[in-house]
Structure formats: structure tokens, C-alpha cells
Amino acid sequence: MASPSDSPVRASLFATCIIDQLYPEVGESAVRVLRRLGAELDFPEAQTCCGQPAFNSGFWSEAKPLARRFLETFSGGNRYIVIPSGSCASMVRVFYQELFHDELALLGKAQALAPRVYEFSEFVVDVLGATERVAQAAKAPGRSKATYHEACHLRRELGAKTQARKLLKALPGVELVEMEQSEVCCGFGGTFAVKYADISGAMLQDKVKYIKATGADTVVACDSSCLMHIGGGLDKQGVNVRPLHLAQVLDQAMG
Amino acid sequence: MEPKTKQFNQGAALAIRDEKAQKSLLGLYHGFHAARLRAADATPNWEELRDHARAIKAHTVEHLDYYLAQVEANVAKAGGKVFFAADAAEANKYVVDLAKARGVKVVIKSKSMVSEEMGLNHQFEAAGIEPVETDLGEYVIQLAEETPYHIVAPAIHKSRQDVSELFHRKLGSAPTDKITDLGREARRQLRQKFIQADMGITGANFVVAETGTVVIVTNEGNGRMCTSMPRIHVAITGMEKLVPSMKDLGTFLRLLIRSATGQRITSYVTAVTGPRRSNDEDGPEEFHLVIVDNGRSRLLANPELRESLYCIRCGACLNACPVYRKVGGHAYGWVYPGPIGAIVSPVLTGLGDAKDLPYASSLCGACREACPVRINIPRMLLVLRRELTEGTAYPGQRRVALAERMAMRGYRMAFQGRMFLGLATATGRVVQRPLVRKGRIRRMPPPLSGWTRYRTFPALPKHSFRSRWKRGL
Incomplete structure (x- = not known):
């Protein structure tokens, strides 16, 4: 466990393509929060996308060059790798070993790199041990009622079921109200949301209904892709609930 | 059964618009799914039990040839007969020929998904033999001329009003709102068939190799009637249903029943070894065990998909699946719906036509979380997607636009x-x-x-x- 007086925890940020391209403010929030908690960050410029869209669609030969690029970019050194997405972190930590199961050199690289990879909420709670410090740093400028959507890969691939809720509960200005079926998929699933739009849309409508029922003003998740999907549904239906990444909620609370 | 996997999208669209179906499907989350979670919570060492069961299944499937031979020998020792059917046609021929040779007119059936695969009822009808489903849900489905909507609860999509109307139309019974009345009517109808039947057909939840015992798990008691009243008992099973020993059976009964309905034990657990002995007072004179391959060898041969044969057909992955809970059981177009169906159906009936099944998933992993033997269904969906785009394991089956x-x-x-x-x-x-x-x-x-x-x-x-x-x- 690190405290501000120790030598800083050194980490590389993998921003993910969706945050880089669509939600830069989420990346900025993550940087501010991690620095306030004493992490020393770098941003390897060669990074792009982890390759998950191709991998999930069955195009493993298209996913491989992107995964190789990731491994080349992040393999040197022993810094932690922080990824503000449960899904992208799963790709790197879990699925690279599937993707390269029959390419020994790359499999070895993927295995060696996996223990350094942490999703944002895991990193804050498990590596920085910063739940208390988050609570202390958080001022309560106003009350916010938040509900939490448990992203699928975060829960079921990384097994990170408690960290984000722990942090939200630590914030004095945030009241956490659980929605019904918070652990059920919002229906995003990458290309699934486009190819099977009606099924995905039906799943999303349930999610929106359960969010609305909580009376929360904010829906929080650890994945910008789920939030893009849920937020898009809320907006389409004119429901006035803000979709925010956990990093943004912490950033605002500690701001 | 003729696969209709090609029509997934049409089937899904129908179900999504069907408010009644949506209501029953949501009921699965608050019903079976929640009951399973409570039962698991109340069971000491649940996670270890899952690991243990998975290890037994892995071992059995790796040594399937050995255990199949053991079953054959032990069934014979108990006075029964094992028939290995390479496909549905062989299995149908064996069972229908047997019925014809013994002058059977009425066949009573306890729930068997494999017989649905085979389309056995149609074969009986074509031979002038009357097959009667005796599981209440299956009976409803048979009357409605439909296929099962769910592995465990085949008529889950039908309301009591639907069943009342169906009974009224097909059996001439008075319309009613009371489930007990409907149960009584089914019982009245079925009792006659139990008495008339000369052949009882059951599935097998497990086949115990060391004793040649067929085990079935039911709540209505119809299964036990099928194994004990007619003079011939035929059990039909997929070749993956084997467990090595009676000791292993205990592990699986605890898992299967809790995972399927959340019960600690079903009303009936029936274990049958061979036909009646000379000193038994009743029971069938003949016992046949039909062990069906019907494409399972293709799953066995593929190390990436082999674990689909660990499935104990509890239905937990269906109840947990947010896609199944939207598209329902008929969209999948074959006997096995839901996440496990999306693996098994494409390989058993043809990957190319079933291309939507592996893709129609958000890969959320709820199925793997629910599976009592921890089958990694999302990983196999990914494998099938890869086969559909650039794979070589199923030649001529690539289908991506x-x-x-x-x-x-x-x-x-x-x-x-x-x-x-x-x-x-x-x-x-x-x-x-x-x-x-x-x-x-x-x-x-x-x-x-x-x-x-x-x-x-x-x-x-x-x-x-x-x-x-x-x-x-």
C-alpha cells in the first residue's frame, strides 16, 4: 500500500481508443485523480487500440497486429499499466492469452505483462490502497444521488466486484442508490449493438427503466463504452440522468 | 427435429414484440435465477462443488470410450441392452422398430431433450404408434404442436389462460382459471395412457458407468410411471451424460437440482438398473439404453469446444442470459436454446446456417457465472465466431459478409x-x-x-x- 510520503507508484496510462477519440475528459479526470493520489504517470505515445473489436467479432488475424503493437509499446520496464475500462483491461490481461495461445513468444509476452495490468478502480483500491484518502480528499460541494452499473467484463473477466462501489460509498457528497439488475448487461457488446440492434435495444430499454426507477441524477460505470451506450439511450428517451465514468465522479468530488 | 437456426432474427423480433413472452422471460430472472442464487448461497462449499464436478466431467469426457464400454457391459450384466446410435435416424429406427416388433400401440414419454433432437414423436406417428408426453410442460407443448421453449420448463411461455384454451380446444375440457383444474385434467387424460402404454421412454439426467444405472430427476412423478408401468423401458441419452460412479452422482445431483430450479432435491430421483429381476414384483420386462452421438463426436474432436459436453442441461445459463430473456427459446431454431444452445446447435446442425447464434451475444459472461460446471461459453462463442470469419475447422462454413x-x-x-x-x-x-x-x-x-x-x-x-x-x- 502506498501513501503520499512513499516513493510514487509508477504507472503507464493506456487511455483506450474510445476515451482518446470520444471521451478525452474521462482520460483527463483519470490523470488528475491518479496524480492527486500520488501516482507518477506516463502516456506511451505509440498506443492505439487493444484490438478487442476485431477479436470479439472473430477477426483474430486483424486483432493480432493491434495486440502485438500493444505488447511492444508496454512490454519494457516494470511500471503498472492502468486502463480506465474493465473491458479493455480484460482484453489485455485475459484475452491476449487466448489470442496468442498458439504463438509461444507472444503468449509469453502477454503472460508476463498481465500481472501489471489494472483497471482504474482496481488500481485505486488494490494498488494505491487509496479508499481512505479518496474519502478524505473528497469535499462535498453538493449532494448527488448516483446509481452504479456493473460492467460485464469488469465483474466477470477481472472479478472486480467491490472496488468501484467501495469508492462511491467513500464519497461524502454521493448517495449510492442501487438499481435493479445492476449486474445485468446493458446490451452494448460492441458490434452486437449494431448487428443485433433490436435485441441490444431491448436490453438497453430495461437498463434505462431501472436507472430511472432509482431517481438518481447520475449513472456511474467504469467503462466509457457502456456509458456511451447507456448515455445514448438516456438521451434518446429524454431521461435527465448524467452518465459519468467513475474517474469523473472522483475527480469532481476531490476537485 | 428440423433445424430452423437460419431464422434467428425473425424469431427474435417476434419474441421481443410479444408482451406475454417478455413477461414470462422476465419471470425467469426473479424465479429460477434468483432461486439458484439462494440455493447456492445456502450450500456449503458450493464453489468447491463446482470445481469438483467440472473435474469429474473433464475426466469422463477425456476417457469417454472407456466409460461407454463400461456402461455397455454393466447394462448387459443387469439384463438390459445398450444400442449406440451414430445419428438421429439410427436411434429412431432402433426405437420404432422395437416398438413395432413388440406390438406397441401407445408409448408414454418422460422428458427427453435427445428425443426432441431425433424428432422421435413424428417417427412414432408415421408408424401408427401414439406417443404421449407425460411431463406436464411437454404435454402442453405436444398438444400445441410446438417445440420446447426452455430446457427445464418447456412451456414457460404459456400462461394458464393459454393452457386452458388449449385444453378446451384439444381435449374439450371446460375453460378454467385454476391451475389445479388444469393439473387435474392433464392427470385424468394421462392416467389412461399410463395404463394403456406398452413402452415407456425416458431421458437420462445421468448414466452411472460403474453400475449401468440410469438416473432421472423429476418433480411430477411421471418419470417413475414411465420406468415402472409399461412392459418395455427405453432410456435415450446423449453420450455425454455419463458419470463414473455413484459417489460422483451425489455431487451432480446437488448441483443439477439447485442450478435448475433452486430446490435442494426434486420430488423424485429415480435410479433404474436394467429390467425387473426374477424376484421383483413389478417393473419392465425389457430395458434398452440408446446412447446417441448425433454430432457430439464433432464437439469431442474439437479441443476448443469439447467442454460443451460437460453440460448437465440444468438451464441455468438460459435463466442468466439477458439475450435469451429477450429472444426466448424458439428463436434459436433447434432443441437447445440460450447460451449452451448457441454452442451446441451450430456444431450439431451446421455452423453456416446457425451463424447468428454465436454472434447474437454481448459476451457478458453471465452464462459462465451461472454454469454449475463452469463451462466457458463466452470463450467458445468467440471460437465459433473465429471459425465463421477465418477458421478452418468447419470447411465451407465461413459466413461473414x-x-x-x-x-x-x-x-x-x-x-x-x-x-x-x-x-x-x-x-x-x-x-x-x-x-x-x-x-x-x-x-x-x-x-x-x-x-x-x-x-x-x-x-x-x-x-x-x-x-x-x-x-x-
């Missing part, structure tokens, strides 16, 4: 070189202009129109995170 291939290539190229990505983003910022209102895109052209039917999309911001980092954060 050129447009999707081009899109994936474009995506890869964009993210492989950052120069190209910068260019693509810059172009995107220009192209999106006419579509953006207050920072959101409300309508996109096909194929992206599916997205905007249910959601809006964020406009590309002026600066990427990368450029903000460069300017200094």
Missing part, C-alpha cells in the same frame, strides 16, 4: 498506424458536421442506423485525449 470484413480491415489499419487514425478522425470531424445537434448525433445512415434507433451517439470532440496530453495536463 464482405462489408464486415472490409470494415474490420479499415478499423485495423486505422489503429495500426497513428497517421491514418489522425486522418480518419479529422475526416470524421468534417463528415459528422451536418449530423450533429447539440453535441449529439441523432441519426446515422445504415449500417449504423441500428444504433440510432435506440440511442444517440456522441459527436467527435475537437481534441483527442492524446493531443490534450501533449499540450500538457
Whole structure:
């Protein structure tokens, strides 16, 4: 466990393509929060996308060059790798070993790199041990009622079921109200949301209904892709609930 | 059963619009799914039990040849007969020929998914023999001339009003609102058949290799009537249902029943070894065990898909699956719906026609979380997707459209070189202009129109995170 007086925890940020391209403010929030908690960050410029869209669609030969690029970019050194997405972190930590199961050199690289990879909420709670410090740093400028959507890969691939809720509960200005079926998929699933739009849309409508029922003003998740999907549904239906990444909620609370 | 896996999208669309179906499907989450979680919570060492069961299944499937031979020998020792059927046609022929040779007119059946695979009822009818389903849900389905909607609860999509109307139309019974009346009517009808039947057909939840024992788990008692009243008992099972010993059976009964319905034990657990002995007072004179392959060898031969044979057909993955809970059981187009069906059906009936099954999933992993033997269904969905795009394991079965291939290539190229990505983003910022209102895109052209039917999309911001980092954060 690190405290501000120790030598800083050194980490590389993998921003993910969706945050880089669509939600830069989420990346900025993550940087501010991690620095306030004493992490020393770098941003390897060669990074792009982890390759998950191709991998999930069955195009493993298209996913491989992107995964190789990731491994080349992040393999040197022993810094932690922080990824503000449960899904992208799963790709790197879990699925690279599937993707390269029959390419020994790359499999070895993927295995060696996996223990350094942490999703944002895991990193804050498990590596920085910063739940208390988050609570202390958080001022309560106003009350916010938040509900939490448990992203699928975060829960079921990384097994990170408690960290984000722990942090939200630590914030004095945030009241956490659980929605019904918070652990059920919002229906995003990458290309699934486009190819099977009606099924995905039906799943999303349930999610929106359960969010609305909580009376929360904010829906929080650890994945910008789920939030893009849920937020898009809320907006389409004119429901006035803000979709925010956990990093943004912490950033605002500690701001 | 004739596969209709090709019509997945039509079936899914029908179910999504069907309010009654949606209500029953939501009921699965609050019913079976929640009951399973409570039962698991109340069982000491539940997680270890799952690990143990998985290890037993892995061992049995790896040594299936050995255990199949053991079953054959032990069934023979008990006075029964084992028939190995390579496919549905062979299995049908054996059972129907047997019925004809013994002068059977009425056959009573306890629930058997494998007999659904075989389309056995149609074969009996074609031979002038009357097959009668005796599990209440299956009886309803048979009267309605439908296929099962769910592995464990075949008529879950039917309301009591539906059943009342069906009984009224097919059996002439008075319309009623009371479930007990409906139960009584079914009982009255079925009792006659139990008495008339000369052949009872059951499935097998497990076959114990060391004793040659067939085990079935039921709540209505109909299964036990099928194994004990007619003079011939035929058990039909897929070749993956073997467990090595009686000791292993205990592990699986605890898992299966809790995972299926949340019960600690079903009303009936029936274990049958061979026909009646000379000193038994009743029981069938003949016992046959039909062990069906019907494509399972293809699953066995593929190390990436082999674990699908660990399935104990508890239905937990269906109840846990948010896609199944929208599209229902009929959309999947074959006997096994839901997540496990999306693995098994394509390989057993043809991957190419069933291409939607592996893709119609958000890969959320709820199925694996629920599976009592921890079958990694999402990983196998990924494997089948790979086979559909660029695989070699199922020749001639690649089915992914050129447009999707081009899109994936474009995506890869964009993210492989950052120069190209910068260019693509810059172009995107220009192209999106006419579509953006207050920072959101409300309508996109096909194929992206599916997205905007249910959601809006964020406009590309002026600066990427990368450029903000460069300017200094």
C-alpha cells in the first residue's frame, strides 16, 4: 500500500481508443485523480487500440497486429499499466492469452505483462490502497444521488466486484442508490449493438427503466463504452440522468 | 427435429414484440435465477462443488470410450441392452422398430431433450404408434404442436389462460382459471395412457458407468410411471451424460437440482438398473439404453469446444442470459436454446446456417457465472465466431459478409498506424458536421442506423485525449 510520503507508484496510462477519440475528459479526470493520489504517470505515445473489436467479432488475424503493437509499446520496464475500462483491461490481461495461445513468444509476452495490468478502480483500491484518502480528499460541494452499473467484463473477466462501489460509498457528497439488475448487461457488446440492434435495444430499454426507477441524477460505470451506450439511450428517451465514468465522479468530488 | 437456426432474427423480433413472452422471460430472472442464487448461497462449499464436478466431467469426457464400454457391459450384466446410435435416424429406427416388433400401440414419454433432437414423436406417428408426453410442460407443448421453449420448463411461455384454451380446444375440457383444474385434467387424460402404454421412454439426467444405472430427476412423478408401468423401458441419452460412479452422482445431483430450479432435491430421483429381476414384483420386462452421438463426436474432436459436453442441461445459463430473456427459446431454431444452445446447435446442425447464434451475444459472461460446471461459453462463442470469419475447422462454413470484413480491415489499419487514425478522425470531424445537434448525433445512415434507433451517439470532440496530453495536463 502506498501513501503520499512513499516513493510514487509508477504507472503507464493506456487511455483506450474510445476515451482518446470520444471521451478525452474521462482520460483527463483519470490523470488528475491518479496524480492527486500520488501516482507518477506516463502516456506511451505509440498506443492505439487493444484490438478487442476485431477479436470479439472473430477477426483474430486483424486483432493480432493491434495486440502485438500493444505488447511492444508496454512490454519494457516494470511500471503498472492502468486502463480506465474493465473491458479493455480484460482484453489485455485475459484475452491476449487466448489470442496468442498458439504463438509461444507472444503468449509469453502477454503472460508476463498481465500481472501489471489494472483497471482504474482496481488500481485505486488494490494498488494505491487509496479508499481512505479518496474519502478524505473528497469535499462535498453538493449532494448527488448516483446509481452504479456493473460492467460485464469488469465483474466477470477481472472479478472486480467491490472496488468501484467501495469508492462511491467513500464519497461524502454521493448517495449510492442501487438499481435493479445492476449486474445485468446493458446490451452494448460492441458490434452486437449494431448487428443485433433490436435485441441490444431491448436490453438497453430495461437498463434505462431501472436507472430511472432509482431517481438518481447520475449513472456511474467504469467503462466509457457502456456509458456511451447507456448515455445514448438516456438521451434518446429524454431521461435527465448524467452518465459519468467513475474517474469523473472522483475527480469532481476531490476537485 | 428440423433445424430452423437460419431464422434467428425473425424469431427474435417476434419474441421481443410479444408482451406475454417478455413477461414470462422476465419471470425467469426473479424465479429460477434468483432461486439458484439462494440455493447456492445456502450450500456449503458450493464453489468447491463446482470445481469438483467440472473435474469429474473433464475426466469422463477425456476417457469417454472407456466409460461407454463400461456402461455397455454393466447394462448387459443387469439384463438390459445398450444400442449406440451414430445419428438421429439410427436411434429412431432402433426405437420404432422395437416398438413395432413388440406390438406397441401407445408409448408414454418422460422428458427427453435427445428425443426432441431425433424428432422421435413424428417417427412414432408415421408408424401408427401414439406417443404421449407425460411431463406436464411437454404435454402442453405436444398438444400445441410446438417445440420446447426452455430446457427445464418447456412451456414457460404459456400462461394458464393459454393452457386452458388449449385444453378446451384439444381435449374439450371446460375453460378454467385454476391451475389445479388444469393439473387435474392433464392427470385424468394421462392416467389412461399410463395404463394403456406398452413402452415407456425416458431421458437420462445421468448414466452411472460403474453400475449401468440410469438416473432421472423429476418433480411430477411421471418419470417413475414411465420406468415402472409399461412392459418395455427405453432410456435415450446423449453420450455425454455419463458419470463414473455413484459417489460422483451425489455431487451432480446437488448441483443439477439447485442450478435448475433452486430446490435442494426434486420430488423424485429415480435410479433404474436394467429390467425387473426374477424376484421383483413389478417393473419392465425389457430395458434398452440408446446412447446417441448425433454430432457430439464433432464437439469431442474439437479441443476448443469439447467442454460443451460437460453440460448437465440444468438451464441455468438460459435463466442468466439477458439475450435469451429477450429472444426466448424458439428463436434459436433447434432443441437447445440460450447460451449452451448457441454452442451446441451450430456444431450439431451446421455452423453456416446457425451463424447468428454465436454472434447474437454481448459476451457478458453471465452464462459462465451461472454454469454449475463452469463451462466457458463466452470463450467458445468467440471460437465459433473465429471459425465463421477465418477458421478452418468447419470447411465451407465461413459466413461473414464482405462489408464486415472490409470494415474490420479499415478499423485495423486505422489503429495500426497513428497517421491514418489522425486522418480518419479529422475526416470524421468534417463528415459528422451536418449530423450533429447539440453535441449529439441523432441519426446515422445504415449500417449504423441500428444504433440510432435506440440511442444517440456522441459527436467527435475537437481534441483527442492524446493531443490534450501533449499540450500538457
